[in-house]
Amino acid sequence: MRVHDEAHALKQETVDQLEKELKVYEDTTSNQIAILIVQSLDGDVLEEYSLRVAEKWKLGKKEKDNGALLVISIDDHKMRIEVGQGLEGVLTDAQSSRIIRNEIAPEFRRGDYDAGVKAGVNGIIKAIAGEYKADGDTDGMSAETVILVIVMILVFLFIIGYAFYKELKSPSVGSSSSRKSRHSSFGSSSSSGWSSSSGSSGSSFSGGGGSFGGGGSSGSW
Secondary structure, eight states: OOEEETTOOSOHHHHHHHHHHHHHHHHHHOOEEEEEEESOOTTOOHHHHHHHHHHHHTOSBTTTOOEEEEEEETTTTEEEEEEEGGGTTTSOHHHHHHIIIIIIHHHHHTTOHHHHHHHHHHHHHHHHTTOOOOTTOOOSOOHHHHHHHHHHHHHHHHHHHHHHHHHHHSOOSSOTTOOOOOOOOOOOOOOOOOOOOSOOSOOOOOOBOOOEEEEEEEEEO
8 A cells, every 4th residue: 555544644545546647657757655644643743753754654665765745734734755765856845845735735724635645646757757837936045146156256255265275375484494384174064864653544555765865845735
């Protein structure tokens, strides 16, 4: 089962349709998409809950980790798209946010969970294929803003480079043969992933993957 509607929010025909579509999609691409709809999170944190479910279900093929999970909590009016590490390059956090905001949330506000879930799944599939574009989405930076940011970065780099060049050219104090070496190091930030031994919704769905690094996006309606 790829669709787990524990809240009974969807019509049976919608569940059957999604099951069929997601199976065909998986057989064609090997990407695995699952849906979990619960009545309430019972005080749990959505991001932690969805990550536990995705890892427990082992979404995605082994060594590909090409799975995605759509979690919806009816009473909390919250949802999240959890993205496996193998799909983070195409189903980005920004794309996931747009799908939630532009495809799912408007239908949910109208009380049409069937239309919202179907639109969300369609958006996820299109995003993975590089074909998703939200109509009227103006949240991204305009072309002028992007150009301005690039110019500012280039100017900043030029100033830093010029200052460094002048420092190298300036005579050194003391012995001319002695120079100090400067080493710049970039620290690596280690993100501590969510870990919890508490159980999530039970399921035998397992694709053999399960590596999720917190990629995706959350939203509400």
